[in-house]
Amino acid sequence: GIQVEQSPPDLILQEGANSTLRCNFSDSVNNLQWFHQNPWGQLINLFYIPSGTKQNGRLSATTVATERYSLLYISSSQTTDSGVYFCAVELRGTYKYIFGTGTRLKVLA
Amino acid sequence: NAGVTQTPKFRVLKTGQSMTLLCAQDMNHEYMYWYRQDPGMGLRLIHYSVGEGTTAKGEVPDGYNVSRLKKQNFLLGLESAAPSQTSVYFCASSYPGGYNEQFFGPGTRLTVL
Numbered sequence: 001g002i003q004v005e006q007s008p009p010d011l012i013l014q015e016g017a018n019s020t021l022r023c024n025f026s027d028s029v030n031n032l033q034w035f036h037q038n039p040w041g042q043l044i045n046l047f048y049i050p051s052g053t054k055q056n057g058r059l060s061a062t063t064v065a066t067e068r069y070s071l072l073y074i075s076s077s078q079t080t081d082s083g084v085y086f087c088a089v090e091l092r093g094t095y096k097y098i099f100g101t102g103t104r105l106k107v108l109a
Numbered sequence: 110n111a112g113v114t115q116t117p118k119f120r121v122l123k124t125g126q127s128m129t130l131l132c133a134q135d136m137n138h139e140y141m142y143w144y145r146q147d148p149g150m151g152l153r154l155i156h157y158s159v160g161e162g163t164t165a166k167g168e169v170p171d172g173y174n175v176s177r178l179k180k181q182n183f184l185l186g187l188e189s190a191a192p193s194q195t196s197v198y199f200c201a202s203s204y205p206g207g208y209n210e211q212f213f214g215p216g217t218r219l220t221v222l
Contacts, residue, residue, distance in 0.1 A: 030209070031209050031210075033210065033211060035213075041197065041215075041216055042213075042215060042216075043199065043213040043216075045210065045211075045212065045213075048208070048210040086151055086152070088152075088211070090209055095140055095157060095159055095205070095209070096154055096157065096167060097142070097154065097211060098154070098168075099144075099151035099152040099153070100151060101150075101151055102150075102151050
């Protein structure tokens with residue numbers, strides 16, 4: 001089956017630093033989403049981005065579907081950015097989403 | 110709009126007991142999903158539904174059953190709970206077609222002793 005791998009697995013930043021999170025997937029997909037799971041366990045939608053680039057405040061994302069990867073950029077990080085970031089891909093020809101392994105981010109004040 | 114809601118928020122079961130988790134959405138979404146998340150891991154799909162009266166298996170369906178009698182509700186049942194089913198369960202819903210963006214409920218934390 002499809003493999004969805006995220007890197008790095010863990011990341012520690014000082015407040016104000018920038019970071020790039022990566023999501024690689026091993027097969028063609030219909031759709032891709034980025035989520036932030038906050039320390040209370042809530043899953044928050046960040047981007048729905050099957051291809052192209054989107055920006056929302058300090059966050060932006062780029063998906064290059066032909067090369068099977070997506071990037072999430074966090075600029076000027078804040079302590080509230082801490083948590084786990086997941087990408088999830090919708091398998092082509094199905095309605096099923098497969099989640100990546102996650103990147104655990106800790107932002108220090 | 111409440112979005113996606115899950116009942117209950119927490120539950121403790123003894124091995125062999127049964128229970129039903131309820132997911133409800135008020136967004137008129139066609140697709141609904143049940144996932145489980147084990148400590149330190151990503152979410153894994155248990156079962157999903159693409160419409161009222163339809164269900165299908167996901168990655169880890171064993172030990173669970175589901176029903177979608179009404180469009181807005183998706184039920185997850187554990188007939189005979191096992192300690193391996195201790196997990197956090199998330200429900201999600203989405204609108205079909207090219208824009209299949211999932212929205213998640215707050216989760217149910219289940220412990221099986």
